[in-house]
Structures are given as structure tokens and as C-alpha cells.
Amino acid sequence: MNAQDERCRDVAPLLARALSGGLDQLDGVAVDRLAAHLDGCERCAAAMSGCAADGVPTAVPPIAMPADATWERVWRRIAQASETATVTASGADIVRFRRFASTAGLALAAALMMLIAIVGRLDPGRDTAELRLAPGGAVQIDGIEVADGTSFVLTIGSDDAPVIWVIDERSEDKP
């Protein structure tokens, strides 16, 4: 038996316990020891890999789910934004959303109103407006620098707050 096998054998009772649903009955020191071993042992990690909660209740109360009408509205916006993004992004990664922020909120709201005034009204009953920043304009939305000619999509969020979608080249969610 090599040294690795021996280390595996040492933690085998802990691993068996964790695999049979007894992780919570172990103490913190034992769990830390098992965790350290799993992080360095592919074989034991593979054994743990398939563990899931699978419908087992958690210590927190269940979440109330949105009504069908809410889901329908969310879907409509996804479909609309995806369509607009396809047209607008033309090769850019994808859009990201940013809501107004409080300290910058008023200034941004004012900027937005100007944009709407320049580009077109957001008609009542219409959820989405596609906007383009006017020449000479530049605003900062939650860390995204938005310069001349940047495309926006404006939608109304689930709580009636404006949500700005900005074409963002810096995607960190590569598949």
C-alpha cells in the first residue's frame, strides 16, 4: 500500500459517513480533515462528486415562487432583449443589466430622461426602448463607462424600476 492509499484509508470512515448522508453528524475538525484530503485526492473527490441535496429539505423555509403572470412578463423581456441584443450587439458578447444606483441615481435618471427626450419617448404600454447615447454624452453606470454611440436597451424591471442593458464586451461567463 503506498502513502496515498494509506491517507485514503485514514479518511475512509469519514468519507463513508459523508457519502451516506452523515456529514452533519461529523464535527468541524473531522470535516476540515476530510475536506483537506478531498482537495488533494482525485479518487476520493470523484466519489463525493455526485452528492446532491436532491429534494432534501434545508434548514431554511421554502421560497414562495413568482406567479405565472410574473414569469410571463420575465419571459417577454428575455425574448425582447435577446432579439434587440442580436440586432444591436452584432458580435459584442452580450448585454448586462444595471439598475440605477442611489447616489448616482438622480443624475442617471436625469441623463436617462435626456436620452429619452433625444431619442424617443418610452411609450406607455411598451416595455422596451432602444436608446443610443447622444453625441458628446458619456455616463458611468455602475462601473461601466458608456461613451458616445453606445447602444442601450431600456426595459422596465419587475418592480417597475428602469433597467438599463448595456452592450458589454467584457464577459466573464465564457461557456
Place this chain on the structure above:
Amino acid sequence: MNKAATTDVQTAEQRLVDRAARGDRDAQRQLFEELRDAVYRVAYRLTGRSEDALDVVQDAFIRAFGQLSRFERGASFRTWLLRIATNRALDLLRSRRVRYAVPLHPVDDSEPRDTIADPRIGGPDESLDAAESAARARAALEVLPIEQRCVFAMFAEGGMTYGEIAEAVGVPIGTVMSRIFHARRKLRELLGDLWPEQADEVTRERPG
């Protein structure tokens, strides 16, 4: 679920993802309907607000559909989507201290608002209890370090395996296990009185 059934599900998902990548709106809708609940639950546990969770769902699907053409065949769309949603929820948490929603128009209170449909919530008293429990759960989750909260949300609400979480978060499986353990221990300590019958939670090995 046995191995063959799991593979069937993965193949069906892959077919759906292929169609969605070609811009098939029905396929995109089907993916949305199948996965929205899991994404919402994970986002809700992270943000603690229904509006934020819905925004995260919206953003995650838009991002995912926008990048489908480059989605790696054979990878789990669900895992990838939940990773995107988790990143978005974390972005939201980071910006929350300055977050403020400005309604474009005054909200008309006479207009009926969407109700939250939960068959588990009965009469007014029960709703009050449920609201109080939900508030306590939110507060308890906020006590957890963010990396524990993330992993816990993926595990408990996203139905993800240790392996899937490890892949999504980019940490080894032992670290995932340790975070889940410590998160659950803390939550039980804070919320155990609410659901004493659930004190003996177990983790089940999913046949793969």
C-alpha cells in the same frame, strides 16, 4: 435516476440547447420554463429579494441565450446557467449599497399587482408566520460569508452536485463540502427552532 436515464436527460437538454442556439424561440422558452425555478431559488437565496432574483433570472437567460453559439457541447447548460446567475447575483450584492430603484411612473396602487403564488401559504395568520420565517431566513443567510452562501444556494436550491458546484465556482470538491457543512451548521444554529423535524438533514448520493 439511473445512469441511462441521466444520459437521456442530458441528450434531451443538448438537443434543446442546439435548437435554442439556432435561435429557435420555442426551444429557448422550454429551457426557460424548465430552469427558471432553480435559477430563481438560487438568486433569491443570494439576494434575499424577489425583485432582484427576477432581474437575475432575466439577465442570466439573456446572457446565456446570447452566448449559446459558443456553448461547449457536452457541458451542462444548467450548471453554466446557474454559474452565470450566481455571478449576476453577486454583482448585484456588490452594488447594493448604492442601489436605488427609481420608478419611471408613479405606481398605481389601485392596479392589481402580481401575487406570489405559494400553495403552502394558507390564511392570513399563516402568511404572517411565513413572512416572519422568510425574514429570519434572509437574515440568517446574510450572516454567512458570501462564498458559503453561494455554495449553499447552489446545493440546496439549485439541486447541483458537489462536482457541479466545484466546476461552477472553481474550487475543489473538499472546499465545496466544507462550505456546505459550515453553512448548514450555522443555519441550523440560527433557524433550527423553525423546523425541528428537519434537524437531521442528509445529503444523498445521486447515481451518476
